[in-house]
Amino acid sequence: MCRQSIIPNQTRHRSGPLGFAWRPAIVGLTLTFVVLSPPLASGATPTVKEIVERLDARVSAFQNIHTSANWEYFQQSKTSGAATLARQSWDQQEIYSDGFRRIRMISRPGSFSPDGKRVPLASSEVYYLFDGEKTVYGEYFPGSDRNGEPIPASKKISSTSNSGYRTAQVHDGPFPQPDGPWKYNNPLTFMDGVKRAFLSALTEGRDPKVAEDPGKKGIYLVTYTLDPNIDSFHLTYVARVDANLGWVVTGFYANDSEGRRLIECGNEYRTLDDGLVVPTGGFWRNWSVDELKVPLTEKRYNVETIAVNDPNFSDDIFKIVLEPDTAVSDIRYHVDYRVGAERLIDANLSVLAQDAKKTQAVEEESRSRSGGSSPIRRVVLIWTAVTLLGVCLAIFVVMFRPRQAAWDGVENDHRA
DSSP: OOOOEEOOTTOOEEOSOSOOOSSGGGOOEEOEESOOSOOOOTTOOOOHHHHHHHHHTTGGGOSEEEEEEEEEEEEEEEETTEEEEEEEEEEEEEEEEETTSOEEEEEEEEEEOTTSOEEEOSSOEEEEEEOSSEEEEEEEETTBOTTSOBOOGGGOOOOOTTOSEEEEEEEESSSSTTTGGGGSOOTTEETHHHHHHHHHHHHTTOOOEEEEOTTOTTEEEEEEOOOTTTOTTOOEEEEEEEGGGTSEEEEEEEEOTTOOEEEEEEEEEEEOTTSEEEEEEEEEEEOBTTBSSSOSEEEEEEEEEEEESOTTOOGGGGSOEEOTTOEEEETTTTEEEEOOSSOEEHHHHHHHHHHHHHHHHHHHHHHHHHHOOOHHHHHHHHHHHHHHHHHHHHHHHHHHHHHHHHHHHHHHHHHO
């Protein structure tokens, strides 16, 4: 049955330890559905394999998801020797995805002014769209002309849907490889890296350990390490898995061999009336061994709204539509072109790219012909070059010999 669940920002339930991951590849958070896998034996502690199976069992419950979230990024700053955490940038994010791994991610990034106000970047909108076959990566620069040059403030006009500078790249399959847009910051996958780390530890024989958190029934601590070729610090990770929330990873931390906390991650969740467990916020921070009081970097996200299994969710959201005058680089055909006066839809994308490829080939052939030369022309050019070289040599001999004779005389005088 299709169900819709929308969570406003103010209704949030916090669960799990504060913590986050040091690399995006080893952090994440997974939307889950209440227990679909076989129950554990009474009183039994699950194995890592059983935990992974339960984390995987939730994916099929989500037919479609629409998320709106805010991200903020911080970096350590030192003033007069004292370390503080300063805001660096922000990102207003909107994501649509479905059970077929299709995804449309829209990002509106910016920075902070000295007085803390949000300032949009020149590229006010970035988007990724993977429709299951290809990926389109686009950017929009409202303050630039159609050639990408900034428009002086004195010449700027009111923005319209056709103003500014738009670019789009078309890639075959998911881009970047191998996960496509799913690799980027996403509340829905914020803990997926933990599951991958579990599997990696199992397959590579690093023997992760599982123990129930003392005094907290249904909450399990998984201790594991990463491949030493990836983790040069040789950290020990401890992840917390909450079976009471439908088997989700609620956070983790990582300590070095001296027990210093260098990574910490935490997530916030809400359980809906229909049993769906969804993220509402989280953070990631890491420290330097030289400064353990103030994080080296930190990022935080806050989900404003999230709609799950909406019966009115439209597949049109995954259709490719390029605005007029968009500068397109179709990597599949190795060709660049401009969209015309009408919007370009997916059905015409390959046709236009192939036409542009043919036009490009004709232009290259024409340039080759005009730039080429006949045998007679080559002979004339060679004869001209030889003649010019002879003239230069004659001038050199005429001018150099008298001077050389004079210098020889001076040298003979000094020797005498």
